[in-house]
Amino acid sequence: MSKRVSLTQYLVEQQRVDGHIPSQLRLLLEVVARACKSIALAVNKGDLGGVLGTASSENVQGEVQKKLDIIANEVLIEANEWGGHLAAMASEEMEGIYLVPNRYPQGEYLLLFDPLDGSSNIDVNVSIGTIFSVLKKPDNAPGVTEQDFMQAGAKQVAAGYCVFGPQSTLVLTVGDGVAMFTLDREKGSFVLTREHVEIPPDTKEFAINMSNMRHWDEPVKRYVNECLEGKEGPRGKDFNMRWVASMVADVHRILTRGGIFMYPWDKRDPDKPGKLRLMYEANPMGWLIEQAGGMATDGRQRILDIQPTKLHQRVSVVLGSKNEVERVTQYHLEADKPAPSA
Ligand code: P6P
Numbered sequence: 001m002s003k004r005v006s007l008t009q010y011l012v013e014q015q016r017v018d019g020h021i022p023s024q025l026r027l028l029l030e031v032v033a034r035a036c037k038s039i040a041l042a043v044n045k046g047d048l049g050g051v052l053g054t055a056s057s058e059n060v061q062g063e064v065q066k067k068l069d070i071i072a073n074e075v076l077i078e079a080n081e082w083g084g085h086l087a088a089m090a091s092e093e094m095e096g097i098y099l100v101p102n103r104y105p106q107g108e109y110l111l112l113f114d115p116l117d118g119s120s121n122i123d124v125n126v127s128i129g130t131i132f133s134v135l136k137k138p139d140n141a142p143g144v145t146e147q148d149f150m151q152a153g154a155k156q157v158a159a160g161y162c163v164f165g166p167q168s169t170l171v172l173t174v175g176d177g178v179a180m181f182t183l184d185r186e187k188g189s190f191v192l193t194r195e196h197v198e199i200p201p202d203t204k205e206f207a208i209n210m211s212n213m214r215h216w217d218e219p220v221k222r223y224v225n226e227c228l229e230g231k232e233g234p235r236g237k238d239f240n241m242r243w244v245a246s247m248v249a250d251v252h253r254i255l256t257r258g259g260i261f262m263y264p265w266d267k268r269d270p271d272k273p274g275k276l277r278l279m280y281e282a283n284p285m286g287w288l289i290e291q292a293g294g295m296a297t298d299g300r301q302r303i304l305d306i307q308p309t310k311l312h313q314r315v316s317v318v319l320g321s322k323n324e325v326e327r328v329t330q331y332h333l334e335a336d337k338p339a340p341s342a
Contacts, residue, residue, distance in 0.1 A: 007033055007170065007181045007190040014174055021158070021174050028085035028109055028134065029158055033170055033181075033190055035079035036130050036162035039072045039116070040183060043128065043164045052123050060095040060312060066122050069093055072115035072130060086111050087137045088144040090311055092280055097146050097311070109157070110135040110149055112280040117161075118246025127165035129248025133284040134158040146311055153283030153304035160284065163252045169193070171255065173291040178255065199294040200258035203321040205240045207250045208262040215266035219299065219331035247276065251285050251319070255292055260320035262328065264299060273298070274316035278308055282315045295325035299332040 011026045021029075042051055055065045073093040080086055081098075084105035089098040092114040100106055111134055118128035135151050137144060160172035168183035170190050178197040181190035206227050213221065227239035242259070244250050250261050263276050276282050286296030286303040296303045296319035306315065318328045 005192040007192070010179060010181070010192050010195075014176060018176060020176050024085050024107060025109065025134065025157060025174070027083065028080070028107070028111070029160075029172070029174075031079050031083050031085070032076070032111070032132055032160075033162075035076045036168075036170055037183060037188065037190070038075045038079070039068075039130055040162065040164050040168040042071055042075070043068060043116075043122075044168075046125070059093045061092065063119075065093065066116070066119045068122050068128075069116050069119050076111075076113055076115050076130070076132075080111055083107070085109055088148070089113070090146075090149055090279065091115055092277060092312070097144065097149060099144055108137050110137055110144070112149065112284075114277070114280045117248050117281065118244070121244070121246050126246065127163055127244060127249040127252075128246050129161050129163040129252075131161040131248060131281055131284050132159065133280055133287075149279065149311060150308045152307050153278070153286055156283060156287050156304075159287045161248050161251070161288075163248045165249060165252075169252070171197075171252065171288060173288050175291070178288055178292045180255075197255050197292045199255060199289065199292045199321055201293070201322045203258040203260060203324055204237055205242060205253075205257075205259040206262070206324070207242045207244075207254070207259060207320075208264075209243055209245070210241070212266050212268070215268050216264055217266070217299075217332075217335070219328065219335045220262065220264045222331050223328045247281060247285065251288070254294070254320045255288065258321045260324040260328070261317065263317045265316040272314055274314050276315060276317050278303070278306060278313050278315040279311060282317050282319075285317075286319060289319045293322065294320050295322045295329075297325060297329045299329060300336070 014020045015026045051068050055067050057065045059065050082104045085107040087106050090112045113132040134157050158174045162170045170181040180194040182193040184191050226235050230238035265274050282303050289296045298316045
């Protein structure tokens, strides 16, 4: 059997052979991967590690934090603050940015993460994951402020997630396609198991929380109803539905076999553009999907083109198989057109 390629070897080749990444970024990604491995081990312990259940605190989103939310956040902060690769970090679990302490060397990268996505699934043993995004600090800025993080997703230099499921799999892009690395628990290292991942442009599988149907905007209702009408309807084929309620798990399925994922705006909270966060959920996932030949919009525009104004801003998300995302986006644009005057 041919020798497996480790994450380290893959990153060294991306640095040396392909020139895609500088050494500082390679080293940063290796540290993030080691942190994901530590989180995987903590998640895997479950009750045995006393890590299940809720902490007695809320995060900046007003959500009750799970113990593992806090553990994962601390693991990422402690692993990344001393290496000299970063200037600052931002997390779903922290209100403001986290500046690298002065006692450590400052680097040129900004790391953003959702330390444990899908928290509602932790206590019921359903797949969850860590999502991360890397930006470069703007050269001109002495020091670091939140404003330095306000960069469109198209500016990311690396993005990925680690899904903690039957396997722990790290999925990464540095702009040269998408690669997947499975954690070999015996060796304690991530091993390349897929690269140049490609999403089929068509699909028969959609992912959305159907319990919100009555709250959706018309274009989303139109698309989902057509899927539900199946062979007899305008789509001429039957569809399947999946909803894990862990974005990481739903996106991993789509990267693996295609599909469309939607968390659209709905009228429950009309001032909120959506539930998911732009900077550390939609942007990294959007880049991965695009790098695998898929598409990611907010229903109207490319997610990676959105210019952020707030660290924790939310966005409507439609991503996955290109032809399906194009259809949903087209339905939104048609609905926006003014009705022809009588
Ligand atoms: P709902 C998890 O809390 C999350 O942020 C995403 O991972 C997931 O796709 C979504 O929210 C699930 O939301 O409303 O279905 O529980």
